[in-house]
Amino acid sequence: MSDNKTLSQLDELTAKNDADATTRAEENDEYSTKLAAENGSEWRLDDHIRNVLDDAIERKLIIELVYYADSSMDLTIRRIYPLSTHLTKKHNVICEAWGCYRQAKRVFRVDRMRTVIVTDQSYEGLLE
Numbered sequence: 796m797s798d799n800k801t802l803s804q805l806d807e808l809t810a811k812n813d814a815d816a817t818t819r820a821e822e823n824d825e826y827s828t829k830l831a832a833e834n835g836s837e838w839r840l841d842d843h844i845r846n847v848l849d850d851a852i853e854r855k856l857i858i859e860l861v862y863y864a865d866s867s868m869d870l871t872i873r874r875i876y877p878l879s880t881h882l883t884k885k886h887n888v889i890c891e892a893w894g895c896y897r898q899a900k901r902v903f904r905v906d907r908m909r910t911v912i913v914t915d916q917s918y919e920g921l922l923e
Contacts, residue, residue: 859873
């Protein structure tokens, strides 16, 4: 009986987190549209996010983000230690990072990042 209650609570929490992630993604889309309108058609959200990531990399700060996972076609919340950003041959910006969930180096496409939050927590010394 308690296992069913625990599973029910976990389902409720997961649904709330998914709803919160979706709301933040929608707010971010509205914000990016507003910024593009204010700054002209040359402005790109990817460029803004890359600047935020590069600053976090320089300061070795942990990032939390809402990320669109193409494999599951779902928004997920990730915690990463950003290591570098690169421009691919197809002109996509990617971020190489340590992914806390998988405990491994991962590559994240910046255009799939919906919300990026730079924490005040440093990852300096955690990867050595």
